[in-house]
Amino acid sequence: MGLGTGRLPVSGPDDREGLEKSVQIVLRALEAGIDYVDVGHTYAAGMATRALQEAFRQTKRPFSVTAKIMYGQDKTADDARRRVEFYLRAMGLEKVRFFTCWTIWNYQNFERIMAKGGVYDGALRLKEEGLIDHICCSLHAPPEDILKILESGAFEGITISYSLLNAALMQPVLELAKEKDVGVAVMNPLGGGVIAQNRDYFSFACGDADDGDTVHAALRFVKAHPAVNMVLGGVSSLEELEDSLGVLSMPDPEPPAERMARVLRKSSELKGFCTGCKYCEGCPQGIPTAEIMRARNSLLFDPIKSYNREEPESLLRDIQLFRPLLHDHGWLPETSENPCVKCGKCEKSCTQKLRIIDGVEDTYQKTARAYFTRGARRTRLEELVHQKGYRAVGLYPSGGFTDLIMRLYNEFWGEPDFEWVLFNSDPKLWGMESDGKVVHGPSEIPELHPDLIIIDTFRFDNEIEKTLAQYRELGIKIEKLHREGEVPWVF
Ligand code: SF4
Ligand code: SF4
Structure with missing residues (x-):
């Protein structure tokens, strides 16, 4: 079992109690023998690295940890170095064992990472200097793209989603990883919560040894594949940690090969369930x-x-x-x-x-x-900013959505006749560049005085709107990007 830190129970920099609970979870995990900790700088409201820093200070147990390069934001070898240095500072470490190219969506992303002077070149240099040991990636790409990426031999380890939801689909990926001796860590072993919330539907995975516990059966199934080196357990409490340890750190009561065969056979018999076999491909209208x-x-x-x-x-x-x-x-x-x-x-x-x-x-x-639809996004940007006579338009917060919004605007209408201004509430980002623009703190809003601020995030748009409402008095318009009922522009 590897420790996932995305769900550590800390809500922000002022949550001392949550931070202390998170530190205790990490310490208990290391004490129990877990020595791989998966962390991203946005995990647990951006506080996961801080919890790890405090835990690492308090223990002599061995551990290895990830530094994640964010595809989209980190584009060059220098970006990769800056990001790794950020992780080292944030966790108080001199090196990390695992450099992870985070969330590769498809083969084109991979090619950009591998381009001359790109992130992969940066990783090679960091490895030479001893700041990292292993170059890995986490993949959300379709299986056929993952297979090509594995064939390239670029990565020593991969993190992939594997669960009862995509079991049949991922078998070729796991088989090739084993053949190529590439380490495999599994994320989302419970399908991002779907399996735990639909225990009856997935109870087919239970064998005699599982005592009717669908979640345990689902975790044992993931672990059963011989290519899987590690299953990441994201936990939010000590109780959850103990439960996961009980399943993932103990031998499977059912021979793993028998479990795999049994569950794969039954999953293909599920009524109404698409196995992802792709025999229906080849639509003349190009419908996937x-x-x-x-x-x-x-x-x-x-x-x-x-x-x-x-x-x-x-x-x-x-x-x-x-x-x-x-x-x-x-x-x-x-x-x-x-x-x-x-x-x-x-x-x-x-x-x-x-x-x-x-x-x-x-x-x-x-x-x-x-x-x-792409058309709906064009309409939204047209409503918000196109040909409105604005001088400056703020995007709040800087990050995942801003690159997409600016890129879409350029695709639809070319260079804007106004200036984009990026804001973020995280002081660590103030003065830094994101998407080629300086990130400003909210206190600079009155001085910079954009005509409009678009709240571009989906997750916290209501909360941010409340904090920004005060600027309406200055004549600054505040609008949420997402409409009622709209799904996130970036998932
Ligand atoms: S043929 Fe297509 S729709 Fe049918 S199970 Fe396979 S992938 Fe799903
Ligand atoms: S056009 Fe419609 S019916 Fe024909 S293959 Fe495509 S999706 Fe199926």
């Missing part, structure tokens, strides 16, 4: 039927709270449906018009006898209510 039908598996389950949203149910379901389509397959249709000509080719090939034509139609209808 396999990807759509696999994403629609989420409609079989109860919706789960995500991105700080608990309701309405339709939004939660739309997030679950569209997230994998954009995230994993880059699918964002131009409009909500369904191009299917009902030729039936896909349905004839479906091994699960799924009603693909209806599924595709319903999915396109849902793109309209969730504003999940």
Whole structure:
């Protein structure tokens, strides 16, 4: 088991109690023999590195930890160095064992990472200097892209999502990783919470030795594959840690090979469940039927709270449906018009006898209510900023969404006739550059006085709107990027 720190129970810099609880969790994990800690600088409200710093100071137990280079923000060898130095400072360390190219979405991302003077070149230099030991990556790419990336031999280890949800699909990836002797860490072993919340549906994974505990059976299934070196357990309490340790650190009561065969066989018999086998591929209209039908598996389950949203149910379901389509397959249709000509080719090939034509139609209808089209994004930017006579437009906060917004604007209308100004509440970022622009603190808003500030994040847009409302008195417009019922522009 490796320790995932994304769910440590700390809510921000002022949460002393949460920080102390998080430190205790890390210390207990190291004491129990866990020696791999997976951390990202945004984890646990940006406080995971701080909790680790305090825990590492208090222990003599061995540990290894990740420094994650963020694709999209870190583009050059120098960016990679800056990011690693940031992690070293944040955790009070002189080196980290694992350099991780974080969240590679597809093969094109990989090629950019590998370009001359890019992040991978930076990693090689850091390795030569002894600041890192191993160059790894975490992948959200489609399996066929992961296979190509593995073939390249660039990485010593990979972190991938593997669970009952994508079990059949990921088998070739795991087999190749084993053949190439590439280390495998598994994230999302419970499908991002879906399995824990739908225990009845996934109870088929339970064998006689699992005492009817679907979560334990699901974790044991992931661990059973011989290519899997480590399963990352993200925990938010000591109780959860002990529970995960009990399953992942103990030998499986069922022979792992038998467990794998049993569960894979039963998962292919699930009614209405798309296995991702892709026999339906080759739509003459270019509709990614396999990807759509696999994403629609989420409609079989109860919706789960995500991105700080608990309701309405339709939004939660739309997030679950569209997230994998954009995230994993880059699918964002131009409009909500369904191009299917009902030729039936896909349905004839479906091994699960799924009603693909209806599924595709319903999915396109849902793109309209969730504003999940490129056209809807263009409309939104037009409403907000295009040809409004503005001098400056603020984006708050700087980070994941800003690059996309500026890029989309340029794609739609070319260079803007106003200036983008980036803001962030995190003092560590003030004065630093993001997407080629300086990041300002909120106290500079009156002086810089943009005509409009767009709250671009999805997760905390209501909270940020409350803190920015005071600037309306200065004549500054404050608008949220996302409309009612809209899914995040960046997942
Ligand atoms: S029925 Fe529609 S989705 Fe299926 S292959 Fe034909 S055009 Fe594509
Ligand atoms: S053939 Fe059927 S089960 Fe296989 S990917 Fe297509 S929709 Fe899913």
